[in-house]
Amino acid sequence: MSLQTPLLSQAANQARGLAIDAVHTSSSGHLGLPLGCAEIGAVLFGHALSLNPERPRWINRDRFVLSAGHGSMFLYGWLHLSGFDVPLEQVKKFRVLHSLTPGHPEFRETPGVEATTGPLGQGIGNSVGMALAGQMAAARFNTAEHAIFDYHVVCLAGDGCMQEGVAMEAAAFAGHQKLDNLILIYDSNDVTLDAMASKTQSENTAARFKAIGWDVQTVDGHDMAAFLKAFNKAKKAKSGKPQLIIARTIIGKGIAEVQGTAKGHGEGGAKFAATARASLGLPADQHFYVSPEVRAYFDDHKKRLVRACNRWHKTYKAWREANPERAALLDSAANVPSAAALLEKIPVFPGDTKHPGTRGSGREVLQPLAAELPLLISGSADLHGSTYNYINADKDFDPTNRAGRNLRFGIREHAMAAICNGVAYDGLFRPSCATFLVFADYSRPSMRLAALAKLPVIYIYTHDSIGVGEDGPTHQPVETVSGLRMIPGLDVIRPADLEETAGAFAAALERTDGPTLLALTRQAVPNLNEIPPHIRRAGVLKGGYVALQETAPLTHILIATGSELSLALAAAKELGAGTRVVSMPCASRFERQSAEYRESILPASCRKRVAVEAGVTSFWSKYVGLDGKVVGIDRFGLSAPAPIAFKELGITAEAVVAAARSV
Numbered sequence: 001m002s003l004q005t006p007l008l009s010q011a012a013n014q015a016r017g018l019a020i021d022a023v024h025t026s027s028s029g030h031l032g033l034p035l036g037c038a039e040i041g042a043v044l045f046g047h048a049l050s051l052n053p054e055r056p057r058w059i060n061r062d063r064f065v066l067s068a069g070h071g072s073m074f075l076y077g078w079l080h081l082s083g084f085d086v087p088l089e090q091v092k093k094f095r096v097l098h099s100l101t102p103g104h105p106e107f108r109e110t111p112g113v114e115a116t117t118g119p120l121g122q123g124i125g126n127s128v129g130m131a132l133a134g135q136m137a138a139a140r141f142n143t144a145e146h147a148i149f150d151y152h153v154v155c156l157a158g159d160g161c162m163q164e165g166v167a168m169e170a171a172a173f174a175g176h177q178k179l180d181n182l183i184l185i186y187d188s189n190d191v192t193l194d195a196m197a198s199k200t201q202s203e204n205t206a207a208r209f210k211a212i213g214w215d216v217q218t219v220d221g222h223d224m225a226a227f228l229k230a231f232n233k234a235k236k237a238k239s240g241k242p243q244l245i246i247a248r249t250i251i252g253k254g255i256a257e258v259q260g261t262a263k264g265h266g267e268g269g270a271k272f273a274a275t276a277r278a279s280l281g282l283p284a285d286q287h288f289y290v291s292p293e294v295r296a297y298f299d300d301h302k303k304r305l306v307r308a309c310n311r312w313h314k315t316y317k318a319w320r321e322a323n324p325e326r327a328a329l330l331d332s333a334a335n336v337p338s339a340a341a342l343l344e345k346i347p348v349f350p351g352d353t354k355h356p357g358t359r360g361s362g363r364e365v366l367q368p369l370a371a372e373l374p375l376l377i378s379g380s381a382d383l384h385g386s387t388y389n390y391i392n393a394d395k396d397f398d399p400t401n402r403a404g405r406n407l408r409f410g411i412r413e414h415a416m417a418a419i420c421n422g423v424a425y426d427g428l429f430r431p432s433c434a435t436f437l438v439f440a441d442y443s444r445p446s447m448r449l450a451a452l453a454k455l456p457v458i459y460i461y462t463h464d465s466i467g468v469g470e471d472g473p474t475h476q477p478v479e480t481v482s483g484l485r486m487i488p489g490l491d492v493i494r495p496a497d498l499e500e501t502a503g504a505f506a507a508a509l510e511r512t513d514g515p516t517l518l519a520l521t522r523q524a525v526p527n528l529n530e531i532p533p534h535i536r537r538a539g540v541l542k543g544g545y546v547a548l549q550e551t552a553p554l555t556h557i558l559i560a561t562g563s564e565l566s567l568a569l570a571a572a573k574e575l576g577a578g579t580r581v582v583s584m585p586c587a588s589r590f591e592r593q594s595a596e597y598r599e600s601i602l603p604a605s606c607r608k609r610v611a612v613e614a615g616v617t618s619f620w621s622k623y624v625g626l627d628g629k630v631v632g633i634d635r636f637g638l639s640a641p642a643p644i645a646f647k648e649l650g651i652t653a654e655a656v657v658a659a660a661r662s663v
Contacts, residue, residue: 012038019073022094032251033071045078052309067123067157071617083302121164127155129422131182138403146319168177169415175213182242189251221247264267339510359462359520361498363388379407387434416448424455432458438477451489465614467523472639482619503540543589552577559611571656
């Protein structure tokens with residue numbers, strides 16, 4: 001079908017009107033992108049994207065990600081026009097409590113929204129992850145007779161996204177990996193929020209992207225025919241490269257008083273709504289106006305999209321009948337085994353196992369789990385040799401092996417986390433990634449978004465404390481674990497030994513409603529054989545458990561996590577039979593248990609409590625109370641072998657005993 005330019009031009013102006021009316025009504029929002037990219041939206045949603053508004057999660061749809069999430073009315077307007085379940089009443093409730101049209105697009109909240117965006121650059125990283133997942137899916141499931149995965153990932157980004165470091169990290173990864181199913185549209189309008197873009201940037205974007213392995217086209221973003229030609233060329237490209245379309249646009253186009261200026265970025269133009277609507281040919285007495293002709297066009301276009309999807313489903317049905325094993329593998333993505341079932345796949349470690357640290361335990365635990373979960377993938381930020389999370393039975397994902405399960409992200413921790421979010425948004429593969437725990441600060445913004453969007457990403461972050469030793473304070477994350485525990489929805493599990501590590505991996509893989517971070521040691525820790533293996537494993541699933549039960553009337557409770565649990569057990573022997581030791585590998589999981597269970601572990605009647613962790617102390621005050629004490633480190637670490645560092649900084653069994661006797 002040829003491009004219906006006159007009708008889509010009307011649609012573009014009416015989409016501008018929807019944005020103006022919504023922002024004017026709510027007295028907040030961003031008009032610059034919805035108005036400046038209206039023609040781009042008309043081409044994408046009115047002609048070029050392969051979607052099914054009746055099945056927003058159809059597995060072979062084109063993915064559209066609005067990386068510049070502040071321009072959310074662009075997305076809401078086009079989702080509404082193209083027939084997604086975003087009725088006009090919801091468009092009118094832009095930024096209203098509990099509406100389908102919140103300030104920034106939120107995954108799971110609005111049909112057709114592929115990713116939670118707003119923090120700039122994140123959507124570019126997410127799109128790279130979606131494109132990566134598409135390549136993996138095609139390699140695993142397509143056959144010579146049936147290609148069931150051939151979608152493209154389309155991302156719309158602005159200058160703010162392009163300036164963020166995460167975007168450039170992700171773009172470099174995409175270029176190196178030759179992700180040719182990725183199309184990035186750069187809304188290049190020479191404006192950022194504060195000023196003209198020339199105040200903060202002067203690079204040659206086209207040359208930069210060509211240098212990192214992308215194909216680049218530059219077009220007039222308001223010329224629909226020219227944009228469609230560029231988009232079709234990008235979709236059909238045979239170069240084996242990701243595609244960048246630099247679309248030159250006028251920010252806030254349609255509001256003469258602010259267009260082309262920094263004032264056009266936000267809601268500043270909304271006060272000129274009346275004159276703008278008149279200039280766009282919109283009726284003065286009808287707000288949120290969509291003409292019958294535009295409605296009819298999009299109704300017909302939706303029918304075409306549904307028919308195309310139905311044709312795909314015929315191919316899909318034939319594929320399933322011809323490939324039952326591949327179909328079963330595809331179905332397994334939605335059937336996550338329980339933690340108990342996963343633990344059955346991990347042999348109990350012999351009591352005399354030489355303990356290489358919980359990162360080493362993680363390596364042993366990961367292998368049988370990877371065999372059980374063939375859609376689990378693992379990556380590292382150039383640290384597989386230290387984080388020990390390589391899937392040994394498989395190979396690297398690269399342009400010659402799209403079925404590989406090991407990802408080499410390079411030294412790109414932020415992009416690594418954002419790309420894993422994209423894989424998780426896509427929902428087919430289970431992403432995990434690794435680096436040193438201290439570098440969680442480089443990936444934290446993406447980790448926060450994973451928690452916000454309830455994405456089941458797994459972070460295998462090692463070198464978790466002053467036990468890093470000689471590398472010193474720059475690499476000793478004394479504050480990091482507690483800081484990450486503050487992110488709502490992120491489970492932080494710090495296991496104490498090999499059996500707790502088994503429980504930690506099973507807990508992380510069982511969870512599907514949010515991310516989990518495993519904080520693992522570099523240094524060797526003792527096997528805690530005095531605690532039965534099944535108690536250690538099951539205890540992690542609860543988040544906290546009694547590791548040592550008192551054998552006399554309860555006098556003291558020692559609370560510990562990770563490598564410091566062995567110190568608490570040693571201190572308990574000195575303190576006597578009335579001392580209970582509680583292992584608390586994951587406080588957030590513990591808090592999700594019943595009040596009765598929590599009381600059974602930490603009875604309120606016992607106020608003589610001491611917590612010990614080789615990190616900052618403030619987190620543990622909620623568990624020790626006003627009467628208790630915390631043995632920890634409220635300073636940065638130091639460079640010395642791990643045993644010396646622990647002794648010098650006062651993280652010892654003797655210190656725990658002294659604290660317990662003083663409460």
